[in-house]
Amino acid sequence: MGIATTTAVSLVGLDGHMVQVQAHLSATVPGFTVVGLPDAALSESRDRVRAAVTSTGLTWPVRKITVNLSPAGLRKRGSGYDLAVAVSVLAGAGEIPAGQVDRVVHIGELGLDGRVHPVRGVLPAVAAAVEAGFERVVVAAADAEEARLVPGASVVGVASLAEAVVLHGGDDKLVRGVEPVRKEPAGTSRRSAGDLSDVVGQSDARRALEIAAAGGHHLFLVGPPGAGKTMLASRLPGILPDLTDTEAVEVTAVHSVAGSFDPAGGLIRRPPYEDPHHTATAAAVIGGGSGIPRPGAVTRAHRGVLFLDEAAEFRPSVLETLRQPLERGELTVHRSGGSVRYPARFQMVLAANPCPCGQAIGKGLRCTCTPMMRRRYLGRLSGPLLDRVDLQVDVLPVDPAERAAGPGESTAVVAQRVLAARQAARDRLWGTGWTTNAEIPGAWLRERVEPGGKIDQIVTTALSSGLLSLRGVDRVLRVAWTLADLHGKSSPGPDEVNEAVALRGGPRA
Structure with a gap:
């Protein structure tokens, strides 16, 4: 009888749970x-592991083999347990010296030829292993670069099961030249978003874009076709500051689970x-899929920008799902296979025409839509959705004078002001756990408004x-505090509050 144990990682959302992979071999009916609650993909690992072992040149043990995944009450999903299952079985059969793999984490899928294939979510899985006290991690060769981004991890990439066996003291005659499995390119290459100086005119909309970037606020742009709404929105990431180390790890983990991360460039540093x-x-x-849902666009936009162009064309049921992440900065998705919680602290930018024909601007003389069509569009x-959008501005057609004035400020110039405003907010909020004005809770804001003062009178009038x-x-x-940061003030005054009220009422005023 042989018993051997190694370790794998179960990912539930972005949270990693350590799983003991215990193999028990007994001399009974083979x-x-x-x-241990495996899903279909994990149950099929029996055939993949058996084929991989024999393809490696080892003899499959003719015994009763029971592999237990502990804790047994945690449902396990995916093919990333294959390597751990194979190693524990071979250790129990004596092909690997006993005790060599107890404190080693194995993450990888096996092919029938014995090669080790990459899997999604390696970065958060390795991070969870290091946090749990495991330093040695064995992954697919294609995943090694990503796994090494985790500080404190001693990572070894193996191209085949044979390399893993030799790594743990097995027969070194097994190793032969094997072409490592290549990782599929992550996502699609995105063209350059361009510079803010490409936008002609639109001083009010540019001002709103800068305020949104400085405070992390949501933005709604309404205007006719061709006014520059999409161009403005695509320039927003360029004026946002780089992610901090903590934020970069969060964002990289999200994209690792989503399968859209390219480790060649290191941690994701740009929003x-x-x-x-x-x-x-x-x-x-918002995320979906059978079993445990995959991250959706709102999670992939974490610490960045979610742009909904032609927002009025989205299904209302889709738009209403945004209310929870807009309010809480995270998203809980429930499916039949379980529920997961993903981070979703993003900046939402909505862009829409004022009506189906897009010409209901100003007096709307060129508009061909009926009043009912405009209202329905x-x-x-919904009101509850728009109530969560801080800045709502009209993007009017560019007049000849603005066009003749030439290009406006560049992305680099505006980004410097945004960076200074963000730093002022960080200094003020140091030790609170908040980093932008958009995250500040209402109680903190209201404590700093003098009862009966000018600011209190302004907001009371608007409320009444x-x-x-x-x-x-x-x-x-919150917007008033951002304006104060941009103006270099220690706190907002009546002018900042009045401007914030005006910026919030744009399209609806």
Whole structure:
């Protein structure tokens, strides 16, 4: 009888759980059983492991083999356990010296030829292993570069099961030249977003874009076709500052699980940008899939920008799913196979025409839509959703004078002001756990408003007139703090609050 144990990692969302892979071999009727709540892909590992072992040149043990995945109450999914299962079985059969693999984490899928294939989510899995006290990690050769991004991990990449056996003291005659499995290119290459100086005119919209970047606020742009809404939105990531070390690890882990991370460039340091098409389903936007859901666009946009072009064309059911992540900065998705929690602290930018024909601007003399058509069109964006958007501005057609004035400020110039404002907010919020004005809770904001003062009178008047809701008051105060940071002030005054109220009422005013 032989018993051997090694370790694997189970990912539930971005949270990694250590799993003991225990192999028990007994001299009874031959068989191979995997227990411990495996899914279909993991149950099929029996055939992959057996074929990989024989292809490696080893003799498959003719015994009753039981592999237990502990804790047994945690459901395990995916093919990333294959390497750990194979190593534990071979250790139990004596092909690997006993005790060599107890404190080693193995992550990888096996092919029938014995080669080790890469899997998704290696970075958060290795990070969880290091946090749990495991330093040695064996992964597929194609995943080694990504795994080494985790500080404190001693990573070895293996191209085949034979290399893993030799690594742990097995027969070195097994190793032969094997072409490592290559990792599929992550995502698609995105063309350069361009410079903010490409935008002609639109001083008000550019101002709103800068404020949004400085405070992490959501933005709604309404205007006719060709006014520059999409161009403005695509320039937003360029004026955002680089991610901090903590944020870079968060974002990289998300994209590792989503399968859209290229480890060749190291940790993701620039804010991500997601722009799903208006025909996207709710599962594509917030996450979905059978069993445990995969990250959607809102999670891939974590610490970056989620741009919804032609927002009024999105299904209302899709737009309403955004309310939870907009309010909480995270997303909980429930499916039949379980529930997962993903981070989703992003900046949302909505862009829409004012009506189906897009000409209901100013007096709307060129508009061919009926009043009912206009009302229904923007009515798809519900009041509760828009109440969570801090900045709502009209993007009017560029007049000849603006066009003749030439290009405006470049991305680099605006980015410097945004960086200075963000740093002012970080210094003020040091030790609170918040990093941008958009994250500040309402209680903190209201404590700093003098009862009966000018600022209190402004927001009370707006609240009494119905221009603002209670949530809207908090959001106006957040924008006012951002304006103060941009103006170099220690706190907002009546001018900043009035401007914040004006910026919030644009398209609806």
